[in-house]
Amino acid sequence: MIEPEEGTGAVLSDLLRDLGRALHGRLLLPSDPAYEAARSIFNSMIDRRPLAIVQCHDASDVSTAVSTAQRLDLTLCLRSGGHNVAGNAVRDGALMLDLSQMKGIDIDTDRRTVRADAGLTLGEFDRANHAAGMASPMGVVSMTGIAGLTLGGGLGWLNGRYGLACDNLVAAEVVTADGQCIRASRDEHPELFWALRGGGGNFGVVTSFEYQLHPVVQVLAGGLVFAWADAPRVLRFYDEFVKAAPDELSTAVSLWVTEEGEPMLSLAVCYCGPFNDGERVLAPLRTFVSPVTDDIQPVDYPAWQCRPDAGFPDGRLHYWKSGFLREVSDQTVEILMGFLSQMPSAASGVGLQQMHGAASRVPSSATAFAHRAEQYDLLILSQWDDPAESDQNIEWTRSLFEALRPHMAGVYVNNLGDEGSERVRAAYGANYTRLAEIKRAYDPRNVFNANQNIVPAGPGTS
Ligand SMILES: Cc1cc2nc3c(=O)[nH]c(=O)nc-3n(C[C@H](O)[C@H](O)[C@H](O)COP(=O)(O)OP(=O)(O)OC[C@H]3O[C@@H](n4cnc5c(N)ncnc54)[C@H](O)[C@@H]3O)c2cc1C
Structure with a gap:
C-alpha cells in the first residue's frame, strides 16, 4: 500500500494514491526504500528529488502517468538508461517516469528487425541481437540506454557502414502529451517519425523502438x-x-x-x-x-x-x-x-x-x-x-x-549539459524551425520540457 508523504496536500495525496493503484508497475515516494536508488543517475553531480517516481511496467503505465502529471500540473521527467550527462532524467518536485524496467525485446529474423523496449541498455540490446547473428548500430559503452541515445542520434562503431542508431529506426511506439499510444514510422505520423530521429525526446515518451538489423557477428x-x-x-x-x-x-x-x-x-x-x-x-x-x-x-x-x-x-x-x-x-x-x-x-x-x-x-x-x-x-x-x-x-x-x-x-x-538556449539551437542546427512546428503539433503545451528543449512554434518563437 502506497502512502503519500506527510505534508503533501490532501488532494495531491489522493491523486497520487489513485495513480499508485492504477499502475501495473510501482509508484515510489521519498519514504520508499527503493526511492533513493531510483532517483540516482549516472552523473553524480545531479542530486535531485522528484515528488514521486513511476516505475513503469508498460505503455499503459506511461499513459496513466502522463495524464496524471497534467491533471496535477506536475513537471514530467523521463529516465530510461539514466546516462545523460545533463541529468534531465530527474528533476526536483517532478513526477519522474522511470522506464528502466521495460526490457522486452523481440527479434524478427525474417524481416531482420528488432522491437526493443525503452528500458534496455546497449549491452542487453547487443547481446540479444548477437544471439540471433545480427546487430544494429548503437553507441560504444554498454551501460548507456538505447532510448536517450537513439532519440539524440546514436554514434557508434557501425556508423560508417550502417549509419547512426536513429538512421536504423523503422518505427517507434509513442505515448503523446494527451496520453495516447501511437505508432510513428515512415507511413504513420511521418513528421513525428522524422522528429524522433535526432529531436532528443521532445515529442512524447517512446515506449519501444523497432530497428533494422544487419549481419554483424x-x-x-x-x-x-x-x-x-x-x-x-x-x-x-x-x-x-x-x-x-x-x-x-x-x-x-x-x-x-x-x-x-x-x-x-x-x-x-x-x-x-x-x-x-x-x-x-x-x-x-x-x-x-x-x-x-x-x-x-x-x-x-x-x-x-x-x-x-x-x-x-x-x-x-x-x-x-x-x-x-x-x-x-x-x-x-x-x-x-x-x-x-x-x-x-x-x-x-x-x-x-x-x-x-x-x-x-x-x-x-x-x-x-x-x-x-x-x-x-x-x-x-x-x-x-x-x-x-x-x-x-x-x-x-x-x-x-x-x-x-x-x-x-x-x-x-x-x-550537452545545461548550457543555455544558444547551445540547444546549435545542437538542432538548421532543423530547429521544423522541429518547433512538430513540437507545436504534438506537444503544444511543452509537457515534455525536461530535455534539451524545443519550444513549440508560435508567435515570436521561430
Ligand atoms: C559513458 C557514456 C558513453 C556514451 N557513449 C555514447 C556513444 O558512444 N554514442 C552516442 O551517441 N552517445 C553516447 N553517450 C551519450 C548518450 O547517447 C546519452 O547520454 C543518452 O541520452 C543516454 O540515454 P539514456 O537513455 O541512458 O539517458 P537518460 O538519462 O535516461 O535520458 C536522457 C534524456 O532522453 C530523453 N528520454 C529518455 N528516455 C526517453 C523515452 N523513453 N522517450 C522519450 N524521451 C526519452 C529524456 O529527455 C531524458 O532526459 C554516452 C554517454 C555516456 C554517459
Whole structure:
C-alpha cells in the first residue's frame, strides 16, 4: 500500500494514491526504500528529488502517468538508461517516469528487425541481437540506454557502414502529451517519425523502438596506443587516413593520461567487413609509426561494445563540453597537446569519435539529426571522485573548450549539459524551425520540457 508523504496536500495525496493503484508497475515516494536508488543517475553531480517516481511496467503505465502529471500540473521527467550527462532524467518536485524496467525485446529474423523496449541498455540490446547473428548500430559503452541515445542520434562503431542508431529506426511506439499510444514510422505520423530521429525526446515518451538489423557477428577491432611524443605525427596521419577509409571502418581517438600522469594517445578501430580486407586496410595505420601496443584482432561484436565500460563506473562526478570538428588540424593538435599535460583528473580524457561513411552521407534534412558530414564528435569528458575537486575540473574543461571553440561547429545534443538556449539551437542546427512546428503539433503545451528543449512554434518563437 502506497502512502503519500506527510505534508503533501490532501488532494495531491489522493491523486497520487489513485495513480499508485492504477499502475501495473510501482509508484515510489521519498519514504520508499527503493526511492533513493531510483532517483540516482549516472552523473553524480545531479542530486535531485522528484515528488514521486513511476516505475513503469508498460505503455499503459506511461499513459496513466502522463495524464496524471497534467491533471496535477506536475513537471514530467523521463529516465530510461539514466546516462545523460545533463541529468534531465530527474528533476526536483517532478513526477519522474522511470522506464528502466521495460526490457522486452523481440527479434524478427525474417524481416531482420528488432522491437526493443525503452528500458534496455546497449549491452542487453547487443547481446540479444548477437544471439540471433545480427546487430544494429548503437553507441560504444554498454551501460548507456538505447532510448536517450537513439532519440539524440546514436554514434557508434557501425556508423560508417550502417549509419547512426536513429538512421536504423523503422518505427517507434509513442505515448503523446494527451496520453495516447501511437505508432510513428515512415507511413504513420511521418513528421513525428522524422522528429524522433535526432529531436532528443521532445515529442512524447517512446515506449519501444523497432530497428533494422544487419549481419554483424564479429568485427576486426582493437586499439593502438602511441607514445605522447609521436602524437602530433600520428594524429595528422590519422586524419588523412580515415577520411579515405572504406565505410566498413569506424574509428575513434582518445587522449588520456596514465596513473603516473603521462599523456598518451590511443586510436581505436572497428572494421565490420571481411577480415582479410580489414587487415589490408588497417596496415598503414598500424605501421606508419610503431605503436606501444596493438591489440587489433577479430572479436565478438558485443564484447567489443563492452570494452570501455570499466572507464565509466557509477558514482563519479561528470562535466562535459563538446562540439563537432571537421579536421584534426595542426592548431587543434597543438591546443590538445598543451591542455592534456595539465588535465586535473587522471580519469578524464578527450575523445574524437569519427562520423563517417553512411552516417555522414544522410542529407541533413532527412532526419532531425542535422550534423551530417565527415567529421569528429569531439568530447572533453571530465570525471572525478572528490567534490572538492569540482571547480578545478570544470575550469579546465571550460578553458580547453574555449580554446577549441573557433575550430568547432555545432554540437551533438546527447553530449550537452545545461548550457543555455544558444547551445540547444546549435545542437538542432538548421532543423530547429521544423522541429518547433512538430513540437507545436504534438506537444503544444511543452509537457515534455525536461530535455534539451524545443519550444513549440508560435508567435515570436521561430
Ligand atoms: C559513458 C557514456 C558513453 C556514451 N557513449 C555514447 C556513444 O558512444 N554514442 C552516442 O551517441 N552517445 C553516447 N553517450 C551519450 C548518450 O547517447 C546519452 O547520454 C543518452 O541520452 C543516454 O540515454 P539514456 O537513455 O541512458 O539517458 P537518460 O538519462 O535516461 O535520458 C536522457 C534524456 O532522453 C530523453 N528520454 C529518455 N528516455 C526517453 C523515452 N523513453 N522517450 C522519450 N524521451 C526519452 C529524456 O529527455 C531524458 O532526459 C554516452 C554517454 C555516456 C554517459
